[in-house]
Amino acid sequence: MDNTPTSSAADRFPAGRLAFPHRDLTGIGQLERHEILYLLDQAAQWVELNRQRTKHTELLSGLTIINAFFENSTRTLLSFEIAGKRLGADVVNMHAAQSSVKKGETLIDTAITLNAMRADAIVIRHGSSGATQLIADKVDCPVLNAGDGQHEHPTQGLLDALALREALAQQGRGSRDALADFTGLTITICGDILHSRVARSNILCLQAMGASVRLCSPPALMPRGVEAMGAQPFHDFDAALDGSDVVMMLRLQSERMAGQFIPSAREYHHLYGLTRERLKRAAPDALVMHPGPMNRGVEIDSDVADMLDRSIITSQVEMGVAIRMACLDVLTRSARGVEGWS
Template identity: 45%
Template sequence: MKAATDLPPVGRHAGQPARRHLLSVADLGADGIEEVLRVTDSFVEVSGRAIPKVPALRGKTVVSLFFEDSTRTRLSFETAARRLSADVMTFSAASSSVNKGESLRDTVETIEAMGIDGVVVRHAGSGVPWQVARWLRQAAVINGGDGWHEHPTQALLDCYTITRMLAGAPAHEGGPGSLAGVRIAIVGDIRHSRVARSDVLAFSALGAHVTLVAPPTLLPPSLAGWPVEVSHDLDAVLPTLDVVYLLRLQQERMREALLPSLREYTATYGLTSTRARLLPDDALIMHPGPVNRGVEIAAEVADQPSSVITRQVANGVAVRMAVLYLLLGSGVDLAA
C-alpha cells in the first residue's frame, strides 16, 4: 500500500492551503474511488482480527461534529477512528454553546484551537462542510452528510459492497473496482436524498447503468446533468436489475403533501414479498438505513439472504477507516 504522503489530494479549494478534504464524491473521480476501495480491503482484514486495531493514526485527533441526529454514520466514523488508534472527540449540538447563541464559525474555530487533525461534519444545511473547510486552517474535513446535497462515504461503502458482492458475476464486466455492466435502480424519495445524489455520482463514475424509480413528486425539480434514466414503474424495472437500492421516505424534510398516503406509496413503490420475486435470483437488495419496515421494504424481504443491508453497515466501518487513513495517515505499515 502507498504511504499516505504518496497519495494525491482528494480535494483542493480556491484560496486554501494544499491540504485534503472529502466533501463530495466529485473530489475523488473514478480513480480516487477505486483507490479508496483498494485500501478498504486492508481494513476489512483488520476488522476481522481478534483485536481489530492498528496504530495508523496514533497521535491524531478526529472530531465528530454532528449538528443532525445520526446513529450509523457517527458511530461508524468513531469506531473507524478508534480502530486506527486515533483520539476521538464527540460534539453534541444539544449540549453545546450553540444553544447559547455561538455561531457555527466560532464553534468550529474553537474546536480547531484544541488541536485536531480531522473533522467529520454532518449538518442539515446543504454546503456547510464546504464552509467549514474554508474556516479551518489545519484540519481535514469529511462530509458526513449535508442537507439534501451529498453523503460521500455512504456512496463509497455502497460501491465497496456492490463490487465485492458481485465480483465474478456475469454482469460484472470490469475489474475489482468497476461497476461496468451493472444495472442499479435507486427507488423512493430521490428528491430529499443526499445518498441518492452521491450514489449516482459514484455508481456512474464506475460505469454502472443507473435508473431512478419514484413518483414524479419525489424526483428533484430538475435532473439536468444526472447520468440516469427515470422510470415510474418499479415492476417493469425489477427483472432487469443487479441491484435494487431502496430509500427511506424522509417525511421530516417534506414541507408539502407529496404522496396520497404511505399505504399507496408501499403498494406502488415498496419492495413487498411479491414484488421481490420479480428480481433475478442473484440481485442485491440495499438500503442506507434507517429502514422503515413495511413502508419501502417488507420486513421479510429486509431479512432475506439477498439483502445486504447489515453488510453495508459492516463495510462502512472499513471504508471510513480507509478514508481517514488516506486523509490523515502517518504511513504506518497496516500489517503492524
C-alpha cells in the first residue's frame, strides 16, 4: 500500500518527519494536536486494507517487532500482533510469566537484553507507571506504550478517537478525511477513573481535539486534580449524562481495588450502570463506547452495549488494529529509510 501522503494531507501537516517527530509513543501527553490528527489520518488507509479480502502488505518486511507484555492482556496483545503481521513484520510475543523477570531480572536488565536482540520496535505493557519510558531510555529502537500502570494507554486513546471519527462521519456530522476535530462535542467518561490509564489518555486526546470532557465516578474512584486536566468531575451519573454526545463506560478494575472503593457491584450498577432508561438523558443520537473488557450488568447493560445504531464498541476493536498499524508504520520509517524520515 502506498504510504505517500496525499496532496491534501501535505497541506494539513508539516512535511516528512516534522509531521510526527517522535521516536517513541509513550503517551498522548507528548503529542501536539496535529500529530494526533496525523496518526488518525494515517490509520484510515489501514482501516480500508483490513476490510479487504487480502489484509497483508510487505511494508515492514524484514523488521522484527517484540511485544513485551509484563501484564496480562488479550485484546491489546492480539491487536498489536495482528497489526505487525499484516504489515509484514516478524512479530515475537514475550510474556512476563515465561521470562527471566520471574527469576528476579530487573526491568533495566530486561531492556538491555531486548536491545541486544536488535529489535526494530518494542511494544511494552507494564504494571508500573513510567516503565515504558524507562525502557525507551535504554534501547535504540522505537518503543510503544501498550499501557503502563495508571499512567497512560496512548494507542487506546487514539483508537477511541478514530472510532468516534468514523461513527460521526457515518452520522453525517463530518468527513473522516477532513481535518475535523471534536469541537462542540460533550463526552462523558464514567467508571473507575482513579485506576484507569485509558481514561487519562482519552482525556488528553479528546480535549486536544476540542471536545468537552466530563468525568463521573463514585467519590472514592475520582482522582484528585482532574480539573487541572480540563475535565469536569461529576458524582451524579444522571447529571453527567445530560445532553452528552458520547458516553464512554469504563471497567471496574477490581484487581486493583482489593475489595475497597465500592460497596457492591449491584449498588454500583444502580448508581453508575448505563441502562437504556439512563441513556435517554444523553443526546438523542448519543454514541456508546467501552474500551473493554466489559462487565455486562455492572457498568453497562447488554441491551445498551449491543445497540446497533448507538454502540460503537466493536468498531473500537476494529480501529485498534488500524491505529497500531499506523503507529508501527510511522515509528519505523527512519529505520526503513523512508524519504524525509531518515
